[in-house]
């Protein structure tokens with residue numbers, strides 16, 4: 001058996017409302033609020049990035065796992081906003097939690113799927129017996145170009161998971177991945193903001209891959225949507241995960257617990273992994289959870305988790321994801337947001 | 349701050365590693381070679397607590413050049429639980445609402461970047477609980 005022995009999430013405290021962004025660009029806030037089901041999004045403070053949020057989420061994961069960080073054999077950070085183009089995020093995280101030097105570090109990249117691929121690799125390394133624990137993080141401080149539709153959702157957050165063999169909080173029952181080459185969203189080297197091709201967004205990208213991965217994993221284990229207590233899908237906005245859940249045959253009550261995007265925004269590599277942390281915060285022993293990520297380019301990783309009796313011992317050992325999301329928020333205006341995110345051109 | 353000095357201080361900046369005297373139990377941060385109370389030279393490494401209380405603070409309005417964008421900001425002395433005092437920037441706070449005695453929590457943050465192309469220096473800061 002392999003699975004999760006510790007988990008944690010981190011969300012910066014700053015929020016900006018959709019109305020505040022719409023006001024600046026002269027767009028209709030309601031079309032985003034109703035059309036995409038987004039209300040507000042998290043914004044990192046100027047001194048926060050993928051690395052700092054990964055450290056905080058991982059310290060929470062360690063509080064729940066109660067393990068010696070020296071026993072962690074791999075530190076993998078999945079992100080599309082690694083602070084350096086060349087120099088790993090993983091080594092800073094490994095050093096900050098005291099896992100160095102007897103550890104393997106790598107940074108993962110696959111648009112919004114980088115976090116779940118780190119989770120997948122850690123599970124398999126633990127399963128193979130080459131290490132006792134593996135640490136997988138999905139984190140992003142993503143940017144949308146000013147005025148672009150993505151600006152209403154591009155947010156910041158991190159989820160951290162420690163994978164192991166014993167004392168599991170949730171067992172990984174099955175994994176399955178579904179990939180094709182689809183150019184729906186990309187960013188070339190030296191380009192500051194990503195580009196997206198509207199004709200590929202949605203049906204041939206998000207929906208095709210998530211449905212492919214979800215149907216594939218359900219077939220592998222011979223389970224149906226009604227067998228699950230919870231399901232969580234990648235959340236580029238609030239509407240897509242609800243729509244894909246409905247297409248697959250899930251009911252709203254199975255989707256609500258893991259749905260964070262309307263109040264947090266799209267945390268890219270952190271998105272469905274953070275949804276999973278919110279589910280684990282509330283889950284009960286024997287609950288089954290389906291998680292499917294999505295990364296542009298394109299592919300989905302699917303996981304089926306079975307919650308163990310140990311979950312109730314650890315849920316309160318670190319802050320819960322929805323408490324972090326709902327408490328201690330600071331609303332900022334567009335000017336402050338633009339300054340925090342480096343969107344203002346200053347003199348050299 | 350040059351990169352080599354930053355690199356040498358990583359255990360303190362990243363993990364709050366202090367040195368606890370094996371002779372009398374005094375904890376030093378940053379670590380020292382000789383205990384000033386019992387003169388022992390034997391220490392063990394301890395990680396400081398990540399929560400504490402604000403002892404005093406000041407607001408910086410005319411900062412050094414690399415901190416200009418953050419002005420005004422607070423610097424304070426925080427007494428961490430079990431008694432070690434640290435000097436730290438206090439962030440994610442309303443400067444008008446800071447109070448001596450307020451509970452503080454350590455968070456891992458960017459301290460500053462060496463320009464657009466240099467290294468990013470990370471370390472601890474305090475945020476109100």
Ligand SMILES: [Zn+2]
Nearest residue numbers: 369372383386
């Ligand atoms: Zn001593």
